[in-house]
Amino acid sequence: MTDPVRTQGLHYAFSDHVAVAELDLALHPGEVFGLLGPNGAGKTTTIRVITTLLPAPPGVVTVAGLDVARHRRQVRRLLGYVPQQLSADASLSGRENVALFARLFDVPRRERADAVDSVLDAMGLTEAADRTASTYSGGMVRRLELAQALVSAPQVLVLDEPTVGLDPVARSGVWDRIHEVRRETGMTVLVTTHAMEEAELHCDRVALLHRGRKRAEGTPTELMDALGPDATLDDVFRHHTGDTLTQSGQEGSMRDVRTARRTARRVG
Numbered sequence: 510m511t512d513p514v515r516t517q518g519l520h521y522a523f524s525d526h527v528a529v530a531e532l533d534l535a536l537h538p539g540e541v542f543g544l545l546g547p548n549g550a551g552k553t554t555t556i557r558v559i560t561t562l563l564p565a566p567p568g569v570v571t572v573a574g575l576d577v578a579r580h581r582r583q584v585r586r587l588l589g590y591v592p593q594q595l596s597a598d599a600s601l602s603g604r605e606n607v608a609l610f611a612r613l614f615d616v617p618r619r620e621r622a623d624a625v626d627s628v629l630d631a632m633g634l635t636e637a638a639d640r641t642a643s644t645y646s647g648g649m650v651r652r653l654e655l656a657q658a659l660v661s662a663p664q665v666l667v668l669d670e671p672t673v674g675l676d677p678v679a680r681s682g683v684w685d686r687i688h689e690v691r692r693e694t695g696m697t698v699l700v701t702t703h704a705m706e707e708a709e710l711h712c713d714r715v716a717l718l719h720r721g722r723k724r725a726e727g728t729p730t731e732l733m734d735a736l737g738p739d740a741t742l743d744d745v746f747r748h749h750t751g752d753t754l755t756q757s758g759q760e761g762s763m764r765d766v767r768t769a770r771r772t773a774r775r776v777g
C-alpha cells in the first residue's frame with residue numbers, strides 16, 4: 510500500500526539557515542503520526558513542505574504516491590490542513606466559515622450543504638453553527654478549524670499544534686473528535702506538538718526532531734521501553750537531544766508567548 514506521506518532526504522534552508530536536514534518519514538495508512546520537538550526544531554517547515562506551501566525538489570516528498578513538486582493541485586485536494594495561525598473568520602458564523610472552505614476545496618455544489626452539516630455535527634458544533642465564530646470558546650474555534658479542514662473529506666489531515674493554549678477539557682474534546690473521524694474514515698493524521706503527554710496518549714508513532722534532524726522514531730512505548738522502566742517521553746527526548754522541551758532558549762520562550770497570545774486572542 511502507498512504511504513500516505515513520505516519524505517526522503519528532505520532538506521530545507523532559509524538562506525543559509527538549515528531548518529530541516531536529511532529527513533526521512535514514511536507514514537502508515539490510518540495512523541496518527543506525531544512530529545515532536547521544541548520551538549525551532551523544524552516541525553512547521555516540514556509540514557509546510559508536505560502541504561505544498563513551501564517548495565520541494567522533485568522526488569523528495571510524496572502524498573499518496575503523488576510528488577508534491579509535480580502534482581501540487583492534486584496533493585492539496587488530498588490534504589486537510591489546520592495551521593497554527595487562526596484560519597477561521599471571526600465575523601462569519603461557523604456554518605459560513607465551513608461553507609467557504611467547501612467552495613475553496615471544490616466540494617461539488619449539490620453535496621456542499623450536506624458536507625457542511627455533517628462535519629459541523631462531527632465536531633459537535635451543530636447547535637452553535639449559526640452563531641458568529643467570535644462568540645466561540647478556544648476549543649470550539651479549534652473544532653471549527655477542524656471542520657473546515659475536514660469538509661473536503663481529506664485522506665490526510667495535517668495539524669500544527671492543534672491544542673496549544675487550550676485547557677485540558679478543550680484539549681480532550683479536540684482529540685476525541687479527531688479520533689472519531691479517523692475511526693470512521695480511515696484517514697491518516699500528521700500532527701506536530703511539543704506536548705509529550707499528548708503525544709504519548711494520542712500518537713501511534715512519533716518522530717523526535719531537534720535542530721532540523723530526526724533523532725528518534727517509533728511508538729511512544731518502544732521509545733520509552735528502550736530507555737528503561739519508568740522512562741517518560743520527555744526523558745526520551747532529553748536522552749536524544751541533551752535538551753529539554755521547555756528550556757529551548759530565549760527565542761523559544763518568545764515564540765511560546767506569541768503562540769499563547771495568538772490563541773488567547775481567539776478566545777477573547
Ligand SMILES: Nc1ncnc2c1ncn2[C@@H]1O[C@H](COP(=O)(O)OP(=O)(O)OP(=O)(O)O)[C@@H](O)[C@H]1O
Nearest residue numbers: 523526528546547548549550551552553554555764
Ligand atoms: N520564514 C522564515 N525565515 C527564516 N527562518 C525561518 C523561517 N521560518 C522558520 N525559520 C527558522 O527555521 C527553523 C525551524 O523553524 P520551524 O518553524 O519549522 O520550527 P518548529 O519546530 O515548527 O517550531 P515552533 O514549535 O516554534 O513552531 C527555526 O530555526 C526558525 O527560526
